[in-house]
């Protein structure tokens with residue numbers, strides 16, 4: 124190896140060491156400039172760093188070994204009009220012996236012959252992984268100061284700088300991602316833990332410390348099973364599923380230094396946070412939901428006891444009044460009494476329906492099922508809607524197959540199903556509309572159907588209308604809660620039957636349900 128080759132290699136090694144010892148972009152840039160002026164012998168040097176869109180984002184300028192302030196706009200002008208722009212576009216270095224004779228040089232006032240500005244310059248692209256990440260320029264106040272060797276050396280510095288800049292940018296974006304993740308973790312409104320697969324807490328966010336009443340940074344000595352009332356061996360049992368990437372959810376109580384435990388829903392899944400496999404635990408506070416559940420239960424109990432029994436008393440008192448009413452007063456008082464009776468019966472049906480929805484949704488079975496006479500059932504249901512049918516001048520046909528067998532049902536509940544369907548058939552139908560109620564046997568079931576020639580239901584909504592609170596968006600829709608059909612579905616299904624709707628828009632609707640025939 125010749126002395127020249129050896130000293131060049133030593134020089135490159137020294138430059139590489141100087142540039143790659145730091146990961147902070149600003150430090151790297153000032154080192155690049157320091158090396159450039161030191162080894163190439165420049166008075167001024169600048170480096171511009173570009174983003175993926177080739178726009179300047181960072182830079183540094185030194186004059187006589189001192190960093191001078193600049194703006195990104197200044198860097199942009201240099202890049203658009205000056206030698207740096209030419210170098211970037213052509214992706215090759217340029218040596219200018221005399222700036223006043225070269226059009227590629229963007230001349231500034233102090234570059235004039237009598238002043239101390241740039242007279243000779245070298246500019247090279249900084250390329251890394253085939254992408255231009257910047258441009259490095261050095262200038263000297265004396266013409267013909269630089270030669271081809273300087274150009275080659277500056278290109279070698281730029282190549283080393285490329286790697287250092289690339290690493291610094293990578294490090295910066297990693298740091299940013301880490302900061303963002305940490306902020307999300309810390310600021311989450313839910314408590315979050317990171318544990319190993321044995322449940323030992325490796326990290327806990329502020330909210331988890333707040334909720335459990337632990338001092339900041341003190342959860343590290345705990346395990347998930349210290350903090351939650353999980354059954355023994357629960358985590359081991361779910362380990363295979365968690366390792367396979369499934370998310371596990373579980374209701375538990377979080378022990379708290381504040382006093383009584385907090386009900387939480389825990390969502391656990393595997394996360395890749397480093398070399399060891401870890402679990403992320405998100406704990407959702409259920410206190411508010413539990414309080415609402417308790418309130419709903421109290422409300423239901425209140426409806427059941429405090430509304431139902433007085434209402435039954437009102438209904439039986441009205442019946443009594445009806446019986447005891449003197450014949451002479453009947454003409455004037457009967458209509459008033461009938462209104463009171465029908466309204467209170469209606470209210471009683473609504474309360475029973477709300478209660479049934481609550482009970483059937485909770486999975487309660489229908490216990491009081493007895494053989495029910497279909498003709499009586501249909502006539503009782505029709506009687507309940509008859510006043511509205513008459514008010515709207517509608518026509519109601521009853522078509523029950525002769526000698527139809529009895530069905531096995533809770534008669535009060537199924538009567539309310541039929542009344543609900545008939546109620547809808549009159550309510551959504553126009554004046555003078557037609558309604559029919561049909562009952563016939565099919566195999567070991569009785570099929571009930573209620574037909575109307577009203578507005579009908581679009582095909583997309585035929586199933587949805589059986590969901591709670593679903594009502595079709597139509598102009599001037601009659602009043603309703605959207606609970607009737609949900610109740611019908613729950614009630615019929617609880618009897619082992621099926622319910623569905625068929626319809627043609629503007630032609631009418633047809634609701635059908637089945638019930639099992641009562642054993643002989």
Ligand code: ADP
Nearest residue numbers: 547548551588594595603604605606607608632
């Ligand atoms: P509600 O009648 O109180 O709104 P329902 O659960 O009984 O609640 O019915 C849900 C929706 O289904 C109604 O709002 C209405 O849009 C539609 N619907 C039910 N029955 C009929 C019918 N016979 N004709 C037209 N639309 C109906």
